[in-house]
Structure formats: C-alpha cells, structure tokens
Amino acid sequence: MTMAGSSRAPIPVVRAGAPEDAVGDLVPTKVTEPSNTEELSLALAGATREGETVAVRGGGTAQDWGPAPRALDLLVDTGKLSWIDHDPGDLVVEAGAGTPVADLYAHLAGEGQRLSYDPVRTGGTVGGTVATGASGPRRLLHGALRDLVIGMTVVRPDGVVARSGGRVVKNVAGYDLAKLHTGGYGTLGAIASVAFRLQPEPPALCLVESEYASGEEADRALAAVRESAIVPSAVEVRAGPGSALTLQVVLEGTHEGLRPRTEEAVQALGAHAHVSRYLPSGWGHRPSKGPLAWLSLPPAESVEAAARLGHRVRVGGCAPRGALHLSWPEGTPPEEIASVLEEVRAQPEWTAQLVRACPDSATTVDRWGQIPGLPLMRAVKDAFDPDHRFAPGRGAGGI
C-alpha cells in the first residue's frame, strides 16, 4: 500500500466552511476542492490523521437526500473533478465525479450516443448521481444505474485510491466494488471517477399514455403490455390525490419498427391512449420538494399499490420493476408520513425508505424500517471506515 501522504503533490487548498456549505444543520469547519484524484487522496489522508469527519458534495442537489451526517468537519467539493474521457467506438465513457450530468449528456449527444439513464433530478453531478443511486424510468429495458456502471475509482476514507472494474463491458476480474458505492450515499469513500457503458441514441421514440378509472382497469392494461412483444423501454405508473391513475409506455427503435409497436401499445393501453413523439420536459425527475420515499415491492402489485395509495400520497415509478416513489407536499404532518410508511411496510416483501424528510419529521419518522442484511452492511462499513468518519449516519439504517 502506498501512503498517500508521502506524495510530492501539494496539499489541496482548504477554506473555512460558510453557512451556504451546510449539510442539514451542520456547517463544516473546512471545505476543500481537490483538482484531481491525487489531491482528493491527500485531503482524505489528512482528514484521517486529524480524525476529522467528512462528507462529499457534488452539485449539492441531493444534500437533503438521506439524513444529514451526525458530524461534519471537512466537506469535499468535487467541482474541479470535472472531465470526460469518451471512447465512442467502444461505447464507453469515463467521467470525473464532479462532471455535471448535463455536460456529460451534451457531450455524448454530440457523438450520437447516450447513457441510457434518466436522471431523477436536475443539476446533479456524475458522482452525486451514482452515490445516491436512484434509477429513472428507462431502467426497465436498459437496466438500473448500477447495471450501467462498468468501473469506478474511489478514494477510501483512509486516502487510498482504489479502482475496480475497468473500461470494458465484459469483465469478471475481482469484486465489483462499484456496486457498493452506487447508492452508498458516500459512506464508504469518495467517488473520484466512474466508467459507464453507452448506447447509440435510437433513431425514433414514442410515448403512449392513458388514464384509468380503476386499478383493475389499469392492471389489465399493464398485463396486456406484458403479454405483447413491444419491448418497452419504460412503463411508468402515476397516481395521486386529485390526479388520475396513469400508465406511460416509452418505445424506442427504428422508424420502421416503431410504427407497428406503437399501434400494439395503443391497443394494450386502450382506445383513449394518447401518442406523442417526445418525452415531456422533466421526464423521469422525482419531485424536488417535500418528503420523498422509495417504495420497492413485487412488481405485480405496483398498479394496485398506486391506485390504493394514490388517495393519500403522490405515487409514481417503474411498474414492471416494482420500483415506486411516494411524495408529499411540504408541510405534511410527520404522523401522516409515518402512517403511510407503516402501512406499506406491513405488506410482505415491501420495503420503504424515506429519502427526503421535512426538518420536523427528520427525527420522528422511522426512515428505513427493517433492512435485511444490515449486520453485513455494518461489517463492510466497519472495514472501510472503522472510525465512522465518512458521512456518519447518512446511509441506510443509520450507517
């Protein structure tokens, strides 16, 4: 093992934390903005020597996702870790953690390619997106975010730089540690860069959507989609107080192929289905304000769940994967949120985690419920961050 502290590179610049750097109620003592992986490593090795607690910030768009850390001395801003290394011929891109997702997507679009991942919020960075791990609608066909990551460089809490995976899609050498950091909320180290598999942008797309008066009716439509051979890229369900139960189907492919597939989708969704050639703006974004929870359930129960819960709470998400989200208006009483979470957690195989809480519900609502395998997760955390200095308390189960 090489000790990062012995390197000749200069220690990255550190400034005092300001109120706008706060994560939750915590204003960090110091903020550092490393310009490369080596500086990031030096900063974390320094924090280890000083016994400082650390959190990482990308675009700062998800600092209210997950509980605020229990303590925060050093905030690492990844803003300068912004670079794109794209191999168009190999359909692979590697990007620095601080690269804005919008920049990455604009770059890829310039080459007629894309990362087949619908961002779930605006303004995020590559590192923050991966660390929070939530997947968007087109996960149905193209895989969840974790399925698109093929390699990662991470700086461990002790400052050691570690790479896993690589820049080829097919690779089974070594443990796939990137999986732990994808959705790990920065509790096991700081992501320095991520390599993704890409796709050429399909020539044609269409969105077919329809509203339903009842859960049974929508369930029949969903079953018809499942039984068809249209191979949708996304099937989203939506419901909420005062809004209709809706199914949205996204198809992608060639112009020739899309015509009959669209007809078939319309047939499955029902005569009132509406067809559009574009995705609406904000497609895939999860609500940016108010309490937000992820609900995971056996897929066959998605539509019924949306129909039933939709009377109390806004529901959306990928029906055939059983990956839904629940959202409430700001100011919703914590008791109401707790009651919904309790209701869904009572169902066999359902799990629910409160991703974003209101300040007043942060302490009164159980964010996680039961987490299967939590002792194993703690063992992993203890190995990588024995003193629990990295975003302590931010991960699932208060890790």
Add this chain to the structure above:
Amino acid sequence: MSLAENETAVALSALVPELRTICGENGVLTDHSQRRTYENDGLAHHREVPGVVVLPTSAEQVAAVVRLCHERGVPFVPRGAGTGLSAGALPRAEGVLLVTSRMRRILEIDIANECAVVEPGVANLDITRAAAPHGYYYAPDPSSQQVCSVGGNVAENSGGAHCLKYGFTVNHVRGLDVVTPAGDLVRLGGKAADAPGYDLIGTFVGSEGTLGVATRVVVNLTRSPEKTVTLLSAFQSMDAGGHAVSSIIGEGVLPSAIEMMDALAIEAAEAAVACDYPAGAAAVLVVELDGPTEEVDAQVEQVERLCAEAGSFETRTASGAQERALIWKGRKSAFAAVGRISPSYIVQDGVVPRTALPEVLRRITELSAESGIRVANVFHAGDGNLHPLVLFDDAEPGAWDRAEEVSAQILDLCVEHGGSITGEHGVGVDKACKMPRMYGPDDLETFDLFRRSLDPEGTANPDKLLPTPRLCGEQPGVRHEVHPLVASGQAEQF
C-alpha cells in the same frame, strides 16, 4: 504436510460425525474413490481430492455445515455442477467440499412478477424450460447451460453468447438467500428489486464462493423475443470482419450476439462437424438479432448492408430454428473441434475494447508466427471477449511451456490495450496470480479488505480470486483434451 495442515486434517476427521448429523449418512462422502470424482471442475488440470464432500439438501443444512467450518477453522469450497473454467471449485485436501447438486428444486415460476425462485443446484437451462410454456426464458446462457447450476452462475457472474444485449447474471438476479462465511442465513432482496442499503447482491454475484453460499435465488424472467434471425457472413480477412463488427455496433444495431471465427477455427469446425461455411473464408461472423418482428427485419437489412460494405463475399440469413442451428453448429463446435487439429490446447479468456480488436488480432498473429505456435481465434466479437485457443503437442518436450508463454502474452496484450484478464471464466485459482497485471497493489488490498469484512477467518473458498503466496508458485491450467462434459455429450462449449 506442515504442522498447521496436520492440525486441520485432524480437525476435519473430528468434523465428519457432526457433518453426518447435519446432512445424514448419505449426505457425507468420505470414501476416497467417491471424493476423487470431485477432484477438479471444468479446468481439469488443477486437481485436489477434497477432505470430505457434503451434499446438503436444504439451506439449513448448508448453514449448519458452514457454521461448523467457521467454528473449527476448517476451509470450505462451494461447488455447483463443476463446469467452471477457472478452477474456482478446486477442493482443499484439508477442507469440506460443499456440493449443491441435491438442492435442485424450482420453487416457483411467477409470471405476474416475471421471476423464478430456484434452489442453487437447478440447471440454468431448466429455468428456461419451465418458463418457456409461458412465453418467457432466463436470459444468461453460458455455453454449459444444460448442466451448469444457477448457484455456480451466481458465483461466477456467468454470461454467455447473448450477454452482448442481455447482460450477465448480475443483471438478472433480484434476490438471494445467502449463507455467510459465519454460517448465518441471510435473505437479500427478493421479488422486489430495490432493497435498501448497500447493494450486497451486486457484490455477491461474481464473488466466486468467497463470500458464502447462495441457497435460494430469485432471477428475472425475460419475455421470449417475437422474432430471431441469425446471419452468417464470410470475409477474406479478419480485418474486414472486425471492421463489419465495428460498423454494426457503431450504427446503433444491438445484436443479441456477434461471434467471430478465424481460418484455423473454421478449418477445425469443418473437420469436426462439416458445418459448410463459405469456402475460402478467412473469417466468419455469426450475428444474431432478436426482438419485435419489424425491428428485427429492419436490422437484418442493415447488417447485411454493413457486412457487404465491409467486404463480405457471402452472407446467409436464417430465421427458422433448424437453419439457425446449422449456422450455430460450426461456432458451437469450435472448441471441441480444435481437438481434431491439435493434440492439446490452452483456452484463454481475455477482453479488449472492441476498437482494439484488429490491432490485438494482428499482434496475436505475429506472436503465433514468431513462436511457431498456432493460435485459433473464436470469440464474442461484439464485446471484445477473446477466446484464443493456443495449440500444442504435449508429447513434444517444452511445448507446453512455449504455449503457456504465448497464452500469457495474449493476456498481457489484453491488459495493455485497456481490457481484462477474464470476461466470463472468472479468476478462481487459475488467474489469481494474474490479478496484479490488471490491478495495482492498492486495488488488490481493497478487494481483500472487502473480502475480510465478510469472511474475517478466511474459511470461504480460500486461495481463489486474489493472489496468495501459497498459490502463486503453481502453474496455470492447460487442457489436454475436450472438456469432460463435452466429451460425455452433456454440454457444449463455445
């Protein structure tokens, strides 16, 4: 036998009565000739007779066996069907070999939730057989799929010819019951996809039995494609074939498989199965397209055009099952067929970025010319996964060493070009000592840190996946004959 090894051997014999209590009389094999049938997996030249073999029939039995091993400090090695090609299931003389072959119930085919719940010993293809009447299949299709077990697929993160489009085992596992190295039975995920917390399923898949034993697996079922078409296209050079691959992928066509064979591999296949590939071909591509009918039709035209533009002198297109099987016959027979043109050969498994394929293939040709050792190339071209077959005559003194040298140099080429030392066969024992070529000391130390976090005592499949001093003096494996399962007609290898 060292003092420490002697102590574990004593510990092992003390274990046997307790193992019988757990697994029953006929669930524990101590007889030498019985144990010997498990001395190797598909990579037959790593051999070790296991100290004792257990054949549990339930998750509770697996957990009890592993807990016992944990308490007594006895190593255990999990084994599925034993088809692996990296000696990942190589037994330990002083350890327990835990075989899942008696846990082979398909517990549930759940079409509404598009998943199957199975025990680890279930054969890969049996899931597809059970799902097919409903219009579904299990997508990962390693070449040994008729016999290889789902538990083994989970351990190795198995792929197959069609993983270009459909991904690997890890992309299709939704839930796992796992017996940890401490003997605890833990349920991770299930029919619901996104379990909260760290993605332990994602790291357990592909961990080669070093993090425990899967005792129940929930896998995705995939809707069977409406239409499947297979094309065979012949070229006068490997370069031209490689160019066709690049333009197919570059134009946005995503075939379910793109396979390539060179002249020597074609010659072998012709000799073995008379596959009747176009005469004079220096390279053939097998391209498979599947999906909605109209999409496939459009893409077939596109692929035919791109192959012609790249210099193909003949393209055959087949949509019927029988015609398609005919095209696949040559490709699927290639590994075994090489036995017709060479007494022995080494199967290599390396990956390069697709754009580096022409350069790497040229370098392999040069290596072959310089060393006088023939190399047949058969590979998954779409994802740059090479399977060079390095041919030699083991009756000739020093031939093995020279072949092994060429094989190792090919792996170095893969790493130099930014690729991987294994695309699908795994690291196991065979490539543990090659891990430092691909990863730095800090990367390897980090892998080990993770491993020890879940197996602090080091009893779960020790000496696999990561280099150890004990291991890295040994020689990597070599195949002198056809894979035993292929020979017995139980498996195809390609």
